[in-house]
Amino acid sequence: MSDLLSIGSSGVTAYQRALATVSNNIANVSTDGYTRQDVSLVANQPAQVGGGYIGTGARFDSVKRQYDAFVNANLRNSNSDLQSQAPLLSYVNRLIDVMGGDSIGLTMAMNRFFQSARELSTDPASVVSRTLFLRDADGLAARFRELASQFQLLDTETRQAVDTNVGQVNSLTTQLAQLNRQLAKEASESGQPSELLDQRDRLLGELSNLVAVKTKFAPNGAVLVSVGDTIDQGVLVSGIKSRDITVQTSSSDPTKLDFILDVYGDPETIPYFTSGKVGGTMSFRDQVLTPASDALDNLAAVVVKQVNAIHSDGLDAEGKLGGDLFGFTAGAEGKASAMQLVVQDANRVAAAGQFRVIDDPLNSGSAQARISYASPSYAGPTGLSGSLALGLRPQLGEETWRIDGALQYASAGLVQAGTQDLTLTLQTPTDTQQIQVLTRDGRHLAGSALTSQLQARLMQASNGMETGATYNATMLNATGSAAYMDMDIFIGARADVQQIQSFNSATGQLQAPVPTAAVLTGAALSGGVTASAIASGAVTINGVALGALAAGSSLSDVAAWINNSQTGLSANAKVTASVTSSGQLQIQRAASNLTDDIRLGLGSAGKPSDLKTLGFDTSLSIKGASKDDLLVFITDTSGNNTAVNVTSTFTGVEGTMKQLLRESPLQVQFVAGSSGGLDYKIVDTASNTELARRAVDLSVPNPIISYRGLRVELSTQPKAGDKFTIDGNRDGIGNNEAMLRMVNLENDKVMPGGLTMTESYIERVNQVGNVAQQASIAQQALEVVHEQAKQTRDGISGVSLDEEASALVRYQQAYQANARVMQTSISLFDTILQVR
Known part of the structure; x- marks a missing residue:
């Protein structure tokens, strides 16, 4: 029993x-x-x-x-992914409200700015319209600043959220380390109280709300927790020890945050968090907020640059250049938060353009003209070639080229408009080498006659020529009023009246310069005789052709040769040639002539080597400022590969092509062209010089006239005899060209991707909206995944x-x-x- x-x-x-x-x-x-x-x-x-x-x-x-480690890990991972969407979606929706709202967003402010510009363009002289334009310009700058401040608030708030969440992570890891200490009392998990193991899993679940974690369990149930790419990286909890995370601003990028483990012990940088609340907040900061903020700064910089380019190019109510309309506070250039209105006076609003076009009242056609200017872009040289650009007095520029026998020329570069007192000297030239000077429109100004083949080679756009330019030699070597724009361009040897500076010995003060007559001195000739013969008319002295000179002539013969050419001239107009004690040929004006220079030039058959025979170098000299861009070439018709050496000096470059165009009124004249067509001529009204002649494109309803960056658009086809005058708009305060350009800026594709400024901003708002939509969809999908993981876990545990x-x-x-x-x-x- x-x-x-x-x-x-x-x-x-x-x-x-x-x-x-x-x-x-x-x-x-x-x-x-x-x-x-x-x-x-x-x-x-x-x-x-x-x-x-x-x-x-x-x-x-x-x-x-009833516990399954794999199922619980899956639950934690799904929870981390789900928790990342909540802060991301919340912050993105707030950013959309900020960027898309009428009270803070940019779209409305930009529309108002351009609408004010449009209204001002209809009445540019109106003080009321100018004031309203300034008001809305200031409103646009203020909207940029307000939007930037809202971005900064979100940045601060998300930084605080990250700090708070990381603090919670550190608290949980500390508790896990303490729990591991209790679990260490037993050797196996089966001997552990279930409540301790439940507490461990509960802490891991709370941790997964904040960051995605990897876990590894010891036989006694103690857990190792990691946030790195592998279980051995980014270890937060190991045994009874925990490591705190510290959030720091990145040293390489102040908009980024770095997460450092054990910053005061053995520092370790944690990879980017992608899950949990911390990951969601960081995703918003790095993938949405920072790009949006950068895009806003970029948009502000583009707006300031584009608007200022137009405004500073225009004229205000006083006829002065406009200057910048917008600016940035010092030290914060390019930041939307620092954008501000610079102009405060309505009269300083630049509504007028720097150029205006006036139609002739006698025009028989009905075409109306509208003018604009944009800096032209040319192929070919942008300045004097190589080291010649270094010849700013007192420096001497020097360059050597090889001339291809097949091409027969080398480019010496571009003499920019505004270049002062240029001298280019051809050293040791051969009989077939010559300096040639042409304009971009093919006007041959100085040099020698060119063969048709050489003309075609020089008249290439790759050499800096205007597209469609044609060769014209009607002003070749012309002087005085017949010269191109009355410019003083000379090829030969030249001496100017000198100004002698002296001091008063009694007072020790500098005295006024004293002029002395011009003196031209050559180099000593080898053996004292000329090496080659000079043909009759090959050399000129002050425009007077000299006769023939035999080879082997002595220096005294050369002096007599020059002096005999002066017969019939007045004493003041004559020059006198003599031989110095050093064996140099010297030519000088009468002591009483303190105004005229000496010019030893070349006739139609002359060559630079003829002047070298007399001991003189051949130079291209431009007295005063060049009034146009000039292209310089060195030609050699020998057909052989030869070398050429050139030196340069000049006193500087004053002004720009645009400034020179404003100072020189032009006239566009429409004349009958060849084969029944219509041509237009660009004429400098001050010198009555024809600068260019081109055919009118009769196939388009609105022909375009272009010259050195000027662009004249006609409303319809002009008629022969029509004329339009272009000037610098010195008194045109009612002109609206600058403000019309401002209005057109609204539709200009100035942003990356071929977008307008408004389109670029709307595109950024749409991108933020897409992130919100994707986050919402992801959140719904992850809720399903998390619910399934939770049901699986509940089915077991x-x-x-x-x-x-x-x-x-x-x-x-x-x-x-x-x-x-x-x-x-x-x-x-x-x-x-x-x-x-």
Whole structure:
């Protein structure tokens, strides 16, 4: 009977504990992070009776947590991904409200600015319209600043959110390290209290809300936590130690944040967070806020640059250049937060253009003209070639080229308009080398006649010529009023009146310069005689052709040769040639002539080598400022590959092509062209010089006239005899060209991607909206994934009241049955005792 009693007793004890475990599950059905527990019952060791074994009952073995590490890790990962979307979506929606709102967004402010410009263009002399334009310009700058301040508020708020979340991460990792210390008391996880393990998993779940983590569990249940690319990188918790994360502003980019582990111990930079609340906030900062802020700064910089380019190019109500309309506070250039209005006076608003075009009242055609200017772009040289550009007095520029025998020329570069007192000297020239000077429109101004083949080679756009330019030699070597724009261009040897500076010996003060007559001195000739003969008319002296000179002539013969050419001239107009004691040919004006220079030039058949025969170098000299861009070439018609050496000096470059055009009124004249067509001529009205002549494109309804950056657009086809005058608009305060350009800026594609400024801003708003939409979709999808992961985890570790109720009934019945066994055992024992 004792065996029966023992069996029943073991069952009662086992199922009593089973009932306690089920009851505990039911009691913790709503406990956050609780893991369902299950009992493990095993049979007792059977007893051998005779030839067999009889069972001895059951016993309670252990309580097991229903836990799956993989399922829980999947739940944490899905939770981190889901939690990243909430801050991202929230901040993005706020940014959309800021950028898209009428009270803060830029679209409305830019529309008002351009509308004010449009209204001012219709009445540029109106002070009211100018004032309203300044008001809306100031409003646009203020809108940029306000939008930038809202971006800064979001930056500050998200930085604080990151700091707060990282602080929570550090708190949780500290708690996990402390929990590991308690778990270290046992060698295996099976010996750990379930509540400690539940607390561990709960802390890991809270941590996954903030950042995505990797975990590795020790046999005793202690956890290693990492946020790196691998489990061994970015370790936050290892054993009983935790490492804090510190947030720092990046040293390489102040808009970025760096996450440093154990900053005061063994620092380790953590890779970029992509999940959890920290990851979501960082995604907003780095992928949305910073690009939007950079785009705003870039837009502000473009607006300031483009508007200022137009405004500073225009004329204000006083006829002065406009200057900048917008600017940035010092030290914050290019930042939207520092954008400000510079102009405060309505009269300083530059509405007029620097040029105007006036149609002749006698025009028979009905064409109306509109003018604009843009700096022209040419192929070919942009200045004097190579080291010649270094010849700013007192420096001497020098360059050597090889002339290809097939091409027969080399470019010496471009003499920019405004270049002062240029001298280019041809050193040791051959009989076939010559300096040639042409304009961009093919006007041959100085040099020698060119073959048709050489003309075609020089008249290439790659040499700096205007497209469609044609060769014209009508002003070749012309002087005085017949010269191009009355410019003083000379090729030969030249000496000017000199100004002698002296000091007053009594006072020690500088005296006024004293002029002295011009003196031209050559180099000493080898042997004192000329090496080559000079043909009649090849050399001129002050425009007077000299006769022939035989080879081997002595210097005294050369002096007599020059002096004999002066017969018939007045004493003041004459020059006198002599030989110095050093064996140099010297030519000088009369001492009383303090105004005229000396020019030893070349006739139509002359060559630079002829002057070299006399001991003189051949130079291109431009007295005063060049009034146009001039292209300089060195030609060699020998057909051989030869070398040429050139030196340069000049006193500077004053003004620009645009300034020179404003100072020189032009007239566009339409004349009959060849083959029944229509040509237009560009004429300098001051000198009556024809600067260019081109054909009118009769195939287009609105012909375009272009010259050195000037662009005249006609409303319809002109007629022969029509004239339009272009000037610098010195008194045209009612002109609206600059403001019309400002209006057109609204539709100009000045932003990357071929967008206007307004389109670029709207595009950025749309991009932020797309991020919000994608985040919303991702959030919905991740909610489904997270819910599935949660259901999987609950299916294993969660408490089901139905299942627990069923287990409770089952264990209760087993308990009662075992109690009945014990009762039966006692009853049987009592029966035995009653047997007499």
